[in-house]
Amino acid sequence: MEMNSTINNKWRFCTFASFIGCIILLFCLNQGQERVKLSTLGNIGEPMALHNDSDQHSAANIQLLQPSNTIEYGKEINVEEVVDDGCNIFDGKWVYDPMTSPLYNGSVCPFLSDQVSCQRNGRPDVEYQKWSWEAKGCKIPRLNSTDMLERLRGKRVIIVGDSLNRNQWESLACLLYTAIPSSQAQVHVRSGVYKVFRAKDYNCSVEFYWSPFLVELEVNGEGGRKILRLDKLSASARKWHGADIMVFNTGHWWVHTGKIKAWDLFEYGGKVVEKMEIESAFEIAMKTWAGWVDKNVEKTKTKVFFRSISTEHKGKQWCYNESKPSMDDQSYASTFPHSIVEIAERTVGGMGAAVTYLNITKLSKYRRDAHPTVYTAKQGKVLTPMQQTQPHSYADCSHWCLPGVPDTWNRLLYASLVFDNSRDAFTS
Template identity: 60%
Template sequence: MEAISRIHERWKLCTFASILGCFILLMCLNRSHDVRNLVHTIALQSSSDIDFLGSGISENVKPIHQRDVKCNMFKGRWVYKPMENLLYDDFRCPFLSDQVSCQRHGRPDFQYEKWSWEAHECEIPRFDGRDMLERLRGKRVVLVGDSLNRNQWESLACLLYSAIPSSTAEVDFQNGSYKVFRAKDYNVSVEFYWSPFLVQLDTKQANGTKILRLDKIDATARRWHGADVMVFNTGHWWVHRGKFRAWDMFGYEGKLVEEMNIEKAFAMAMKTWENWVDDNVLPTKTSVYFRSISPEHKGKDWCYNVTQPIEKESPMVASFPEPLMEIVRATFHRMRTPVRYLNITELSRYRRDAHSTIYGTKTGKQLIEQKGKRPEHIADCSHWCLPGLPDTWNRLLYASMVLDTSGGGSAAGS
């Protein structure tokens, strides 16, 4: 009887252990599911969720809640990864312009290529050129804007070009106003259209007057039609002054005006862009992105001879007038078409080390050879070296596509 009693006790102990084990296993599976969900919650925000902060920077992601956790891939930190392999080098992409191919023009350091952006609350996938091409198979990507969007196009074209045999790619890059990369095996095109205001700048007047027509979309818009992904930007050219100002007069509703409050003019132009998008874009086919301001580093945060990012604790000068950013916000709130906001401003503001500075050319001559000019006075603190920061912008664009597909939408879906 004693032996039987011991057997019963052991049986009870085994039963309890089995139940406890099943409970622990169930908890682990639930935990794993939560982690997987968190990894896949990287999202770009629709226009109705944009919230600009006082610095002109916004939390521009759709709030994704996983047990009260909101993931924002634009909030994070730069991590130095010296051992991580680059996806390309500027010697491999012969179509990179002299403005951004810093290693070809004598930049001696490489540290700026080794910083990786990591979000605080989610894992951003590493850029995968072949996967992106597969997601875009049979589609058109169009980037429209100023030279900073051209900087982004060069980055994206090089990332994709380096992922496939060069014999299967075509690149037309001779014209600074129009550039295109084609991946023939995927039937994918990535196009850039120069339009720094998004509205029409008329420079063909008989008297030489340059008119910025605030109520007319840029003439290249007829070629934007039918794109599956659109990435727009504007901003810097609106605040140029003196000899750098691109227009002589504003045109609106048949009237010409020499002077106008810049916020008013900018709002008119954004309304024209808004109307064009709402009237010409089919949200079920096309994803529309608007990239935020790419910061310059001048004055106090001058970029010349800098090899390290700005420390996060350091105060930084606002890179763009806040009233213009408020106009952008108001535009998105009004629109019928969903617009995803690529909020690269804050993460880029720390990277004054990543500009092309003096390692480029101007009028065919290297900046470092400009006689009679101090290098710190001619350094380009607006554009970015490649490989470099714009690769991160495209990584975030790619991440948004990964999320769309994993969520059941198309690669370029809304």
């Protein structure tokens, strides 16, 4: 009897141990499945790889770019959330936003010029990259590069104007480049006068054409003198035809004087004159451009933008050694002639719905911290250490570091496209 009892106790113990073992095994299997699920979700949420064969990127840098490559606004857009006919996306404030800014890492853009590659040129601070523009009274969609590429599928974008529009082209090309494999991107650069970025899978292109006056400047005119032809568009205009999105600017070169003035003579109506009020010459040129748009742009197919003056920071508002935006509306007094701005606004306003005025002047005026200053290139050469110690002679307070302010210009360009499409959907 004692032996049978001992055997029974052992069987009970084995049965109990087996039962406990089964529970433990089932628990482990379940945890393994959960780990698989979590791992899968982690892969979905990881930032898109940045493609540049010559660069190795740290995990910190890749993580920094994650927000621009996840579908926050690229998903099905809530029309009721973003559509507000009373919203002015150009009026607002800069907000420190290190979690989502900048929108890309400048080191992944192999075509970024030395003129605006501030980090590559030795700028020691990065805080200027971490500010985001917020509009008053509405939400601006964050620029999603993949969504923008989808919107541009099969389309041409042309950006025409001076070096500030070239600044904008470099920004937009970098924004789109970070969203695709490098093997699917083509970049062709011919000095500073023509640049094109193509995304092959999307069959789209972003092209830059150098034309600081929009009208023709003949550099070897009568007697070797430079003639600004006010009633004739620049030669590159023949390549503007057929574009789906056009972004123009002019104004900065019109106010140059002395040695940096680009022309010697004006020509208008077949007559060559040496002297003319700049406002009169500028207005004739703007009307020449507006006439071309009215005559050559198919308004149901093409969206035309005219970008406003990009603020310089010179004199009392000097940009050197600034590290954060100004928050005071009264702290900046523009040195740019108001008459030129007024003519541009009047011309664009008179074109009705044909042209959208991309008014980036106010948001740019707060950002004297975001210029290249001495971390730039002059005449194609990066400033030497000795030149960097002479900011009064070499600081660039006109162009913008990238990543930087022009990314916001392109974000507002993107927002304009989103809002237009959303309104169409909302009203159809």
